[in-house]
Amino acid sequence: MPEMLEVEAARAVIEARALHRTIAEVVAPDAWYLKRGLNAPAVKRALKGRELVDARRRGKLMLVDTSNGGPVLGLHLGMSGRVVVDGVAAGDPLVYASNREVDAWHRFGLRFADGGTLWMRDPRRLGAVELDPDEDRLGPDAAEITRDELAHVVGRSRAPIKALLMDQSRIAGLGNLLVDEVLWRVGIDPARTANTLKADDVARLHRTIRQTLRTLGRRGGSHTGDMPRERDAHCPRDGAMLVRRTVGGRTTFSCPVHQR
């Protein structure tokens, strides 16, 4: 799933419904889904009999701690993954992905001794499960990053600012939709070279990231932004025709008038 707001919603579902239940079975029918040399026997051995005791998140990576010194279960939702506990999925349906319930899309699961289940449902199979993921490959979480850290990220890079903000090793959690919304709100062109941002731009960008995460989090997800993502749409702020192009390898919408 998608960006950090959806991962946070999934984390909250795990926290509310899946902790402190004994894992009776581990279902891992899709070897492709297990990453970093992990295989079905190993993950069963590692998790069976334990409980999930805490659900954390860093950027788009979900980190679930297990009991009795067990491994950290790392879950990536990819482009279309959802966490479903006892039939309850987090937050809003994904806009561009299917929300049907199809057993074949269950790539990984935990059956609890009380009869319930936690599924990762992922039509496109771009998500992943791993044990003890390396958290340090990710930069500071976008909701926690300080202004100074952001200034350091922007620093002397000649990349487009959008590409930088989507680079999970520098700042973790923002994806295509959130970055476009943030840059539209703050009035910065996604293709602008990062090192042309002044200290004042960075300060405004920092405030806008935090504010956008709060607002869209309350509304229900990354797709609830104010900037329309459609061909031939107009900027709600100044009425100009939005531009659609590729920046940082992703489809990008922006306003040619107020984003500079």
Next chain:
DNA sequence: GATGACCTGTGA
């Protein structure tokens, strides 16, 4: 850093 690859579903 830009590009293509990965995988599969949806809607025009």
Next chain:
DNA sequence: TCACAGGTCATC
């Protein structure tokens, strides 16, 4: 049939 999809990863 084609374009496109909210994410990463390897490769030129």
